[in-house]
Amino acid sequence: MQTALVTVGDELLAGDTVNTNASWLAEQLTGRGVAVERVTTVPDCVDDIAAVVGEYRDAYDAVIVTGGVGPTHDDVTMDGVAAAVGVEVTPHDEALASLTEHGGYAADDLTEGTTHLPAGARAIHNEVGVAPGCVIDSVYVFPGVPAEMRAMFASVADEFVGEEPHTAVVETPEPESRLLDRLAAVRERYDVAVGSYPGDGVRVKFTGTDEAAVEDAADWFRDRVEPAESGASAED
The missing domain is CATH 3.30.70 (Alpha-Beta Plaits)
Structure with missing residues (x-):
């Protein structure tokens, strides 16, 4: 199994935040016998995210994208991923139900950044924070907060399998x-x-x-x- 990692965030490119997510994911995947073929960091820009995810989606068995997931103005990763696979970002019933029924959040307190996902995506519940991740085709999208990303990866880790190294x-x-x-x-x-x-x-x-x-x-x-x-x- 061959994978690519895409980390999103202006703060990573500026050196304001150390990119620990990439190294942690690479270690986890390699330990499972999965080859990490690319690690790329892109800014909080829909077009840049869409271009890189689209290219890697065609080239590798899976793409993991972290960062830029949430309610703020620079959380545009879901838009970029949706553009890469040719769909729109739309209200997601599963994401909303997970937050209200299991997370205890009131629907009126939630924003589009936490209840909208690329159309047809499978939601991944955020056990540590609020904003959900998702899987669409072979693209996995996780928040950039390390604790949230690690918990989310753990919930789908069995989907990444290779020969034991x-x-x-x-x-x-x-x-x-x-x-x-x-x-x-x-x-x-x-x-x-x-x-x-x-x-x-x-x-x-x-x-x-x-x-x-x-x-x-x-x-x-x-x-x-x-x-x-x-x-x-x-x-x-």
Whole structure:
């Protein structure tokens, strides 16, 4: 399963807010064996959201969009997603019922930003906040508030399934530039993904769906590099 992540918000692009949603979702998806192929941040602009979501919807099995969901003037994500799939944003009975019958909100206190969704979407109840998320076609839309997004993802996590990944890590104090021959050799020898992350030394990560192949690749590489000192750790 291949996915793309789209995070929405002027505050992300300005550096006012750290984009923790993207890293958290990527970690969750990767842990479930789902490949994250793209992570893109767009402003609070309907046209930009529609363009990116439309492109990724055609290219990947699923698209997760976070941010820009709610009642304020810059919460335009639902409009952008609706435009991407060619529908209108309309009153949604399921979203309204969830808020009034289960959330305890009075209908008169709710705005279009919390009761309107793209036509034909499946509502995802917000267990932590107010504004609902939704699923339409292969596009999942969550609020940007981290606690709300995480709870909402948990409610649909079983819809994201891939082959269980296996990883192994080898750390070495050798500089990355001196490891090029052995990095090339291990990649040619074993059918696993190899990532090299320099810092105080180098951390080399081996990943694949075949546990034996991952361990064999790590063992082969470990035997050919200078070992890290006991208790030392090479950081990204």
